Amino acid sequence: MQKKMNFFEKYLSIWVALCILAGVFVGRFFPAVPETLSKFEYAHVSLPIAVLIWLMIYPMMLKIDFTTIKKVKREPKGLVITLIVNWLIKPFSMYIISYFFLKIAFANFLPASVAEEYIAGAVLLGAAPCTAMVFVWSYLTDGDPVYTLVQVAVNDIVIFFAFAPIVSFLLKIGNVSVPFDTLFFSVVIYVLLPLLAAILTRKQVIKSKGMNYLNKILIPKLSKISTIGLLLTLIILFSFQGEVIMRNYLHIALISVPLITQTFLIFAIGYLWSYFWKVPHSIASPAALIGASNFFELSVAVAISLFGLSSGAVLATVVGVLVEVPVMLSLVSISNATRAVFQKHKIELKPQEVED
Known part of the structure; x- marks a missing residue:
């Protein structure tokens, strides 16, 4: 039976493109909307975006079961x-590649200051390995679901x-100065707090209604809300980015290259490391895919906190969302x-290792 993504995941790039158009339209013809939203801010954090x-992020965090970490002994190499x-x-x-393309190869197309902002956005993507969509990529490649949970949890x-x-x-190397306290505060808001909330929710729900209710009913319902959150976030982002995109539409293509x-x-x-180290395919595939894809929700949020809604750094992180699905699907096909x-290389789990 051929495995498939759900309707939203399969056409994520199309939804992102539509959100770009909707956001640009709002920013161009209803400028009062982004102007009003920009007023709701605390400690450089946009409250509506937060x-x-x-x-x-919260529904994705609910999927993580930290008790699975003890099962890493099955295949520590992964x-x-x-x-x-x-x-x-x-x-x-990521820093090296983005610097080469955006500061050197595309120097004639990008002003130096703009290129630096795009590199900053790329760095934020590069420092945030995927923790949500990797479940989809693992599923599509017959990855070991328990071990994928281990990788995500760690x-x-x-x-x-x-x-x-x-x-x-990395930003200091690129001569981009950012307040470390704002950076750390963003991680607390967008990683630690939703993670703690998800852990407490899992514990309470499993205790009162069971694991089946959590996995089969609650998480799927909240995932729909997560989808709405993503689409509304992109519309708001591009309502601020509208004028920039209208003037520099080529930049999206240039950012996508690195x-x-x-x-x-x-x-x-x-x-390849997994292959030569004889890691089973069911673990090798998610191990490679989790690094290839990005935790773009965190990257976008931190870019907004550090550089503002209308910055080039935010645009670069959103381009990451735009290109992610088609590129990752090609890697799924390769896997x-x-x-x-x-x-053929006889890389497979031993019978006793298959058991939980």
């Missing part, structure tokens, strides 16, 4: 690959400690087409 991003690729390679390769813990220092370090290049590179590193190579 609420909408919580609606996106987690080692995930952590090294996501935190010691990906953020730095990544969420690492994000809280590593995201702010890595982003601060983002796509980085995605294929990170997947190749994780996937599925090469599964037999892992099997």
Whole structure:
């Protein structure tokens, strides 16, 4: 039976494109809307955007079961690959690749100050490995669902400690000064608090109504709200970005080049490493895909807090959303087409390791 994405996930890039058009339309013909929304701000955090991003992040956090971490002993290599690729390679390769394209290769098309903002947005994407859509990519490649949960759970813990220092370090290299307290405050708001809320919710719901209710009823219902939150966030973002896009529509294409290049590179590193290290395909595929895709909800939120709704950094993070699905689907196809190579290499879980 062929596995499929749901309707929204399959056409995410189309919804993003429609939100771009809707947002530009609102910003161009109803400028009072973004002007009014911009007034609701606290400590450089847009309150309307904060609420909408919580609606996106919280349902995803509910899926994470930290009790699965103990099962990492089944195949520790997969987690080692995930952590090294996501935190010691990906953020730095993103900076190098985006700097090369946006500051050197495309220097004739982008003013230096604009290029720096786009690089900052790319860095925010590179320092935030995927924690939501990776469940979809893992499902489509027959990834081990329990181990995927392990990888996501550990990544969420690492994000809280590593995201702010890595982003601060890379932005300083690029001569972009950002207040570390604002960066850390953003991580607390968009990672720690929704994660704690989700943990408490899971505990209470499982205790009162059971695991089946949580997974089959509550999470699917909240996921629909998450979808609405994403679409409304994009419309608001592009209502602020409207004039910039109308003047510089070529920039979206230019930003997408380093983002796509980085995605294929990170997947190749994780996937080939898994192959040569004889990691089972059911673990190798999500291990490679979790680094290739991005936690764009966090990236967008932090970009807004640091640089403002109308900044180039925010535009770069949203372009990441635009290109993510078609690029990741191509990597899913590569993973599925090469599964037999892992099997020929006799890379598979031992019978006793299949058991939970």
